[in-house]
Amino acid sequence: MITTILIALTFIGIALLLFKAFIQPLYRISFYTKQGLKQKFFVPFLGLLYQMIKDMNGKQKDAMYTLKHLPQNIKEQNLDGFVANLGSTPVIYLLDATLIGEFLQKQTEYYQKSEFATKMSILLFGKGVVFSEGEEWKTKRKLLSNTFHYNLIQDQVKLVLNVTEKIFEQQDQNSVCFLQTVEKIGGDVGLMSFLGADINNYTLFGQEPTAGINQYINQLMSYMKNPLTVLMGGYLFNNQVRGSDKKVKQGSQEIKNLLKKVVLDVIDRTKNQMNDGKQNVDTSIISLMLKNGQLKTEEEIDELVILTLNFYFAAKDTVSRLVANLMYYIGKNDHIYNKLEKEILSFKDEEINIENMKKYNYLEAVIKESLRVCGPSPFLIQRTALQDHNLGKYKIQKGTDVNCVFIYNFYNEKYFENPFEFNPERWLDQAQLEKIKINPFSYLPFSGGSRNCIGQYFAMMEIKAIMIYFMRTYEKFQIPENFQYHIIIKTTIETKDHLTCSLKKRVK
């Protein structure tokens, strides 16, 4: 009897698995193939992710290899998009720039960030602005936009330069890891500009906070990769079943506790300064919120802690990946390095401020080219359709996931001549610029529409300040011969080994 029940249960289990792995996703995908979208990269449960993992671990050593090479095949050059799966959900990957543009305009009305992409982050760190939707997102975005006003960014250049100098000085000059150094700069600058606080006056897990957070992220990444975690979604975490579930939760709580301490200290300091009649003591969000009569309740303070975390990760991870990759490309292309060095040194006696930064045309071109070739955001955080609607000529069903594959256009001959070449000149050449401008949605390293990157101007200023400081301070570095440029996916796109070089200061 028991054997019969067991056999029956096994059959039901297998049938359910086959249904979830093949029948349901393929049936839902057929709704889109019938409308003319190609089915690509269908793999039970993993979909396109499988191709990226294969590219990352295969001889290509580049998680983005297939997506970058898609438009090389002439038949694939003018695709609207393709449909794959993630779990049993169909995912439409938009390729055509005009369709991407339309999606970005419609994103807040018809979509929200997918549960798959956001669930764990929300459980650990809350929503903040990045994972909020609807009215809640609008309120937070409006509040944050105050801190990104042009005048405020202008005031932050000095802060970025001071932090950059301090952190480069702290490194062992015989072995400077660009990614880790800029991660520290990005994180510190993010918190100082946002909160007006120096996080280095505190400790986390018995070490300096940036190191503590990095240690936690590594632990979190192995936790997320665990097959049981993947299979059970948030269930194990919610019920705190394993030791690792508890450890991951405790870690996130300690990070939040640390930031709450920082926030409370800054609130006290700012209130005291305000009472002393020092108006506009600083331009941090805390001053702005206090002036607006906010930050009176525990809830408001907790929400600010979460916003701070959003900010910290957005500022730390993106800018550091970009600068580390930029260093690799200029390091291996002498003519580009020399031209950049010449431009930066030609202004070496001028103050570094936002106005003077406008003169560095070649630097701007190098950054734009880095964002194209090796930027940290080749696509969006996945979205889920909230209702049936039309996108271009396609009918999109509620529950379908959609993503924009920006990198497809970055590597498309239609917009970028010789797209595999790292060529900053293209951003200074009128004919090539015309080609890029054929479609305003072909180049969106910071995304577009109302949910574009709120920190994009801040990021550009920060990258410029770091690069100007670096080139004024150090002589040309050599990329170690054994360095492998192996692109992987972690929290964003980064290299497996981190470029680490010996640096020599210029003689003044």
Ligand code: HEM
């Ligand atoms: C090279 C640097 C950066 C790149 C390439 C970049 C790119 C992006 C992209 C593509 C998005 C849209 C994500 C999505 O909707 O799925 C985004 C959103 C966001 N970024 Fe950035 N980012 C950079 C730096 C920064 C910095 C320095 C900050 C803060 C100081 C920041 C703060 C944010 C925030 C808060 C959002 C969410 C906006 C919202 O949902 O309304 N980013 N970023």
